[in-house]
Amino acid sequence: MVRRFFALPAAILIALTFAGAAAANAGLAPVTPESPNANAIRQTYFVILAVTGVIFLLVEGALILFVVRFRGRGRARGQDGAQIHGATKLETASTIVPVLILAGIASFVFVKLPTIKNVPEAKAANGALQVKVEGHQYYWQFEYPQGQVAFQHMVVPIDRVVELTVVSPDVIHSWWVPALGGKIDAIPGRTNHTWFKAQKLGSYEARCAELCGVEHAHMIGWVDVVTPAAYARFLAAHTGASSAIGKEVFGGVCATCHGLSGQGDYGPPLVGNSTMTDRQGLEQLLRTGKNRMPAVGKDWNDETMQAATTYLKGRFGGGQG
Amino acid sequence: MAARVEPQPYRADWRRGGVTSWITSVDHKRIGTLYIGTSLFFFLLGGLLSLFMRAQLATPNEHFVTRNQYNELFTVHGTTMIFLVVVPILAGFGNYLVPLMIGARDVAFPRLNAFSYWMYLLGGIVLYSSFFAKGGPAKSGWTAYVPLSELQFSPGHGQDLWILSLHVLAISSFAGAVNFIATIHNMRAPGMTWTRMPLFVWSIEVYAGLLVVILPVIGAGLTMLLLDREVGTHFFIPDQGGNALLYQHIFWFFGHPEVYVLILPAMGIISEIIPVFSRKPIFGYKAVAFSTVGIAFFSMLVWAHHMFAVGLGWGLQSFFMITSMLVAIPTGVKILNWLATTWRGNLIFDTPMLFALGFIAIFTIGGLTGIYLAAFPLDWQVHDTYFVVAHMHYVMFGGSVFAIFGGLFYWWPKMFGRMLNEKLGKWTFWLMFVGFNVTFMPQHFLGLLGMPRRIYTYSNGGWWEAYNLTSTIGSGVLALGVLIFFVNVFRTRRHGQRVGNDPWLGDTLEWFAPSPPPPENFPQPVPYVSSPRPLRDLRLKLEERDARAGA
Numbered sequence: 010m011v012r013r014f015f016a017l018p019a020a021i022l023i024a025l026t027f028a029g030a031a032a033a034n035a036g037l038a039p040v041t042p043e044s045p046n047a048n049a050i051r052q053t054y055f056v057i058l059a060v061t062g063v064i065f066l067l068v069e070g071a072l073i074l075f076v077v078r079f080r081g082r083g084r085a086r087g088q089d090g091a092q093i094h095g096a097t098k099l100e101t102a103s104t105i106v107p108v109l110i111l112a113g114i115a116s117f118v119f120v121k122l123p124t125i126k127n128v129p130e131a132k133a134a135n136g137a138l139q140v141k142v143e144g145h146q147y148y149w150q151f152e153y154p155q156g157q158v159a160f161q162h163m164v165v166p167i168d169r170v171v172e173l174t175v176v177s178p179d180v181i182h183s184w185w186v187p188a189l190g191g192k193i194d195a196i197p198g199r200t201n202h203t204w205f206k207a208q209k210l211g212s213y214e215a216r217c218a219e220l221c222g223v224e225h226a227h228m229i230g231w232v233d234v235v236t237p238a239a240y241a242r243f244l245a246a247h248t249g250a251s252s253a254i255g256k257e258v259f260g261g262v263c264a265t266c267h268g269l270s271g272q273g274d275y276g277p278p279l280v281g282n283s284t285m286t287d288r289q290g291l292e293q294l295l296r297t298g299k300n301r302m303p304a305v306g307k308d309w310n311d312e313t314m315q316a317a318t319t320y321l322k323g324r325f326g327g328g329q330g
Numbered sequence: 331m332a333a334r335v336e337p338q339p340y341r342a343d344w345r346r347g348g349v350t351s352w353i354t355s356v357d358h359k360r361i362g363t364l365y366i367g368t369s370l371f372f373f374l375l376g377g378l379l380s381l382f383m384r385a386q387l388a389t390p391n392e393h394f395v396t397r398n399q400y401n402e403l404f405t406v407h408g409t410t411m412i413f414l415v416v417v418p419i420l421a422g423f424g425n426y427l428v429p430l431m432i433g434a435r436d437v438a439f440p441r442l443n444a445f446s447y448w449m450y451l452l453g454g455i456v457l458y459s460s461f462f463a464k465g466g467p468a469k470s471g472w473t474a475y476v477p478l479s480e481l482q483f484s485p486g487h488g489q490d491l492w493i494l495s496l497h498v499l500a501i502s503s504f505a506g507a508v509n510f511i512a513t514i515h516n517m518r519a520p521g522m523t524w525t526r527m528p529l530f531v532w533s534i535e536v537y538a539g540l541l542v543v544i545l546p547v548i549g550a551g552l553t554m555l556l557l558d559r560e561v562g563t564h565f566f567i568p569d570q571g572g573n574a575l576l577y578q579h580i581f582w583f584f585g586h587p588e589v590y591v592l593i594l595p596a597m598g599i600i601s602e603i604i605p606v607f608s609r610k611p612i613f614g615y616k617a618v619a620f621s622t623v624g625i626a627f628f629s630m631l632v633w634a635h636h637m638f639a640v641g642l643g644w645g646l647q648s649f650f651m652i653t654s655m656l657v658a659i660p661t662g663v664k665i666l667n668w669l670a671t672t673w674r675g676n677l678i679f680d681t682p683m684l685f686a687l688g689f690i691a692i693f694t695i696g697g698l699t700g701i702y703l704a705a706f707p708l709d710w711q712v713h714d715t716y717f718v719v720a721h722m723h724y725v726m727f728g729g730s731v732f733a734i735f736g737g738l739f740y741w742w743p744k745m746f747g748r749m750l751n752e753k754l755g756k757w758t759f760w761l762m763f764v765g766f767n768v769t770f771m772p773q774h775f776l777g778l779l780g781m782p783r784r785i786y787t788y789s790n791g792g793w794w795e796a797y798n799l800t801s802t803i804g805s806g807v808l809a810l811g812v813l814i815f816f817v818n819v820f821r822t823r824r825h826g827q828r829v830g831n832d833p834w835l836g837d838t839l840e841w842f843a844p845s846p847p848p849p850e851n852f853p854q855p856v857p858y859v860s861s862p863r864p865l866r867d868l869r870l871k872l873e874e875r876d877a878r879a880g881a
């Protein structure tokens with residue numbers, strides 16, 4: 010009985026997995042998964058889709074059938090229908106059957122849960138990569154085990170387990186890369202964890218999913234899945250106060266409000282802005298914020314701050330110094 | 331009642347006297363009418379805000395409104411639709427109908443009733459006055475999550491006015507709820523036991539009970555937020571020892587049952603309309619009544635399913651998944667009972683029935699997508715996306731609002747003595763039904779594609795653009811349907827067909843009163859209630875008597 014109960018959803022699941030792969034990009038199923046946890050979540054989706062699809066067809070089918078079959082056809086309003094007050098057996102069945110269906114769905118969730126929540130055991134030689142994800146108004150900052158800091162783009166090697174520690178120093182954000190698993194909130198005062206293991210090279214969009222203020226829509230990051238060699242190059246380029254970081258800070262942090270070429274948008278233009286010539290003033294502004302500008306650089310380390318101010322002064326403040 | 335006075339020919343009480351008579355009235359019918367009229371006005375305002383949002387999202391990188399304005403729009407839209415439209419319009423129906431349905435003269439505390447209406451109006455004025463506040467209205471969504479809604483991140487007075495508005499509205503709802511409970515418990519007509527009470531009255535009883543339990547909780551939470559903002563406490567400020575998650579627990583302990591506050595009386599309306607237009611008794615009266623109680627009970631055990639992404643422990647997440655799924659069971663019972671009520675009936679497709687059937691069709695989808703959200707690993711994908719926006723509108727708009735429109739068409743002749751035009755009514759229904767589905771069905775797909783809610787713009791083309799544009803077009807069709815309803819209302823004032831006490835051949839006592847009812851409601855003594863369908867019993871008895879007289 011139990012086996013038969015699972016047989017139908019399982020068969021539909023297999024059929025839908027193929028249909029789903031084609032339909033994924035049209036939004037009929039979660040986006041194509043590229044990590045084991047995202048994949049297990051999508052399987053859960055298909056099981057629920059199959060079960061609720063059948064219920065949907067039954068209910069809406071019955072509704073249409075009854076509407077057509079029992080329509081008045083000009084019978085007088087005073088003419089009564091069958092005076093049926095209830096049917097205890099049917100009502101009991103209609104309570105028990107949904108319990109069984111829901112128990113089935115819940116069981117499937119519990120079967121899949123370990124694949125989704127447990128971080129896979131990593132091989133000793135090539136252990137899990139630990140990355141700290143910080144949600145800020147309005148950018149993502151990533152910290153690597155050897156102290157490297159990156160903005161907007163999290164670069165990770167392919168086929169390696171990446172364990173994320175997700176935090177926020179200001180308001181609540183939510184880290185979400187649909188292709189690489191579910192979302193997890195970045196909540197001030199709490200430390201949350203999630204993981205992924207990317208199976209395909211490429212760049213995956215990371216959206217902030219919790220309203221975090223005026224630029225919530227533009228709080229977009231990327232997970233760049235690269236080869237191990239490219240990953241090594243990335244780490245090397247992000248050691249110390251390199252100009253790569255300065256450029257990243259501008260693109261990931263400043264440009265959201267001040268425009269991609271510093272032309273001004275929600276924030277004032279950086280081009281020809283007198284603050285850009287004054288390194289101390291700039292650092293002060295980044296550390297504490299002012300009016301509508303959040304304190305974006307409150308927690309930056311000295312290397313990051315130096316890289317940022319050097320880049321901004323160089324690009325908008327007329328040269329080094 | 332020592333001396334019986336001959337009933338005088340009366341004018342509809344809403345025609346008597348001017349503005350003053352409305353302001354000073356403690357008549358439940360006038361107050362009900364005020365509630366419904368005010369709610370419909372706010373419905374237009376809130377709807378207008380949503381059309382601005384849909385215009386902004388119609389195409390990528392649109393600049394119809396600014397990012398700040400967009401955040402204000404969805405905050406005020408959500409707050410309006412929940413607190414200024416659906417809750418009060420149901421209170422309006424309750425006010426107008428509960429005394430009539432239980433055969434009473436008025437509610438238990440008429441002055442308290444007037445107080446609760448005027449507090450509601452005040453709450454609405456306070457919310458909309460925040461458009462003139464320093465920094466504009468609140469921008470942190472109808473949920474006002476901390477720390478975003480704290481002073482540091484939401485300066486200005488918009489958020490404070492939002493809190494004040496909700497406080498005032500909570501007082502209004504609380505007074506109303508106490509009044510309903512006292513009325514229903516004490517003032518039922520002779521013979522009307524609990525299992526002979528109209529199902530709408532059952533739903534108002536449960537609605538009021540829920541409000542009494544949950545309103546103090548949100549009152550406390552909002553007070554803490556206000557103190558954080560204005561006095562310098564730090565209940566919710568993490569770097570000063572507060573807890574940001576505490577607010578979410580408080581908010582959703584109120585917020586989830588609030589959803590059922592919005593849907594249960596709507597279900598009550600459906601349970602009144604379907605039997606009358608199927609010419610049958612409701613299938614399983616007790617199951618429908620007790621499932622209302624069951625839904626209300628479970629609704630208080632599911633709040634953390636709004637918080638699956640905050641990193642709760644596995645045990646908690648599993649618990650809240652199971653309780654959330656349990657809500658589906660009494661809900662399923664109701665859908666089965668409504669369907670079974672139409673079985674072998676004599677279905678008459680007047681506008682109220684169309685809205686009731688549309689409710690079943692749409693609410694079923696909203697109920698089923700709830701299972702996706704309850705399964706917590708899947709919720710990590712769809713939480714805070716347009717999938718949730720779609721789900722919530724399938725329940726709140728396709729559910730509650732469709733039922734409310736059905737109720738308006740059904741009880742309009744009772745309230746004003748004139749029928750709303752049926753032809754325009756059918757236009758309203760079909761435009762709303764098609765427009766609703768075109769607006770909100772694609773939003774499920776947008777959510778699965780990865781579109782978060784509450785973003786003011788996007789740059790993705792392709793399917794994102796196609797679905798968003800479709801949704802915006804649908805919202806226009808929906809708005810047209812609503813517009814025709816208001817045309818219908820104004821047309822009916824002069825040209826509507828006049829009707830007698832009981833145009834639909836109803837089952838319940840409100841149809842025993844004249845249309846519109848005089849101040850004392852029932853010029854003749856209410857018949858003894860011996861079943862949930864006293865008026866049908868009376869009709870059959872009169873037919874029998876006529877037949878005997880004829881023979």
